[in-house]
Amino acid sequence: MNCKKALSEANGDLDTAVDILRKKGILTAGTKSDREAREGVIAQFVQPGGRLGILVEINCETDFVARNDIFKAFCDDVAKKLAANPGADLEVDRVAAVAKIGENIKIARHHRLEVTGNGLIAAYIHTGAKVGVLVEVGAGKEATVAHEDFKQLVKDITLQIAAGHPYVVSREQVPAAVLDKEREIAAEQVKDKPPQAIAKIVEGKLEKFYQGFCLVDQGFVKRNSEVTVKEHAASVAKQLGDEITVRSFVRFQVGEAPA
Numbered sequence: 689m690n691c692k693k694a695l696s697e698a699n700g701d702l703d704t705a706v707d708i709l710r711k712k713g714i715l716t717a718g719t720k721s722d723r724e725a726r727e728g729v730i731a732q733f734v735q736p737g738g739r740l741g742i743l744v745e746i747n748c749e750t751d752f753v754a755r756n757d758i759f760k761a762f763c764d765d766v767a768k769k770l771a772a773n774p775g776a777d778l779e780v781d782r783v784a785a786v787a788k789i790g791e792n793i794k795i796a797r798h799h800r801l802e803v804t805g806n807g808l809i810a811a812y813i814h815t816g817a818k819v820g821v822l823v824e825v826g827a828g829k830e831a832t833v834a835h836e837d838f839k840q841l842v843k844d845i846t847l848q849i850a851a852g853h854p855y856v857v858s859r860e861q862v863p864a865a866v867l868d869k870e871r872e873i874a875a876e877q878v879k880d881k882p883p884q885a886i887a888k889i890v891e892g893k894l895e896k897f898y899q900g901f902c903l904v905d906q907g908f909v910k911r912n913s914e915v916t917v918k919e920h921a922a923s924v925a926k927q928l929g930d931e932i933t934v935r936s937f938v939r940f941q942v943g944e945a946p947a
Contacts, residue, residue: 691784694711702783709787727754728796730820730940732811733767738833740810742771743822744798745940749791754817759789766795774800799938806830807935812831812846823937832930841924841932844910845903848917849939850882854903857934858918862901872898 690709698704726748735741746763753759762785769776776794786793786861799822801809807826814820825842832838848854856862874893878886898905899916905912908920915923917934 689827691764691780694752695780702779704782726943727751728794729754729760729763729817730761730813730942731763731767731817732813732820732822733764734809735771738808738810739803740771740801741811741822742774742790742798742800743768743811743820743938743940744770745820745942745944747794747796748789753789753791756789759785759793760817762789762793770798771800775796783894797827797940799940801938804935807834807902808842810831810842810846812843812850815848818942819850819891820940821846821937823849824935826933826935827928828931832928832932835928837924837928838932841921843939844908845921845934848906848909849903851909852900852903852906853939854906854937855901857903857936859898859902859905860876862898866901867894869896885924903937909933 691705692707694705695702697708722924726751727747731744731746733742744763744767746766748754748759762781766778766781769778769781782793782795799824801824803809803824803826806829807824808820809824811823812821825838827833827838827846836845840862871890873896873929874890874897876887877893878889881889899908904916904918904921906917908915910915911925921932921934
């Protein structure tokens, strides 16, 4: 309320409002903005129907505040507002939260996914809210999206991304520079082998690399890695008589965002 009154008195000018609060001896964001905010949470919001979702990282100074219900409610509210409008100006909300909570707060980053055609958006926040996942999985038929087996697959894929920490969906999406570097490293490791063996060994090492870097090449965690994610998705697709494709995903971990 103090922040709102000061903003009203300052005709919406944030710097003037901070000065007003400082003159009144009230602690505000203006006295905390230089503090590092390295703790925080990952928050999510998926609209009913699962056609749009957002993942947000919001930082604070201490883990104590990150576990505070007021801070978590603020984070959930930010996620909802950014889902509705990814360009929303939430500075007034942030300043008010800082004044209320007593720590510097930073809305570090957010990523929004929206379904194209038939598909589903799902999110998963790991215990402690330090890791969060957002994924879009597509289907060929509209009826598939409503099927419980499809919904379970999408949920399982969010868990896979959280645990396996892939960087891209498939090997076709691996940046050329990354692949060249991996090939160079692999070749250097076996440079003393006979020339005819080097190419085969390098390809084997690249295959191992794909199994960690690419989501669909990873061993599916719920099946003890006996099958790949791609093989499991294909199995579910066959049961449903459809084609299922992981289109995109994002995985946030607290502290990864650039300063």
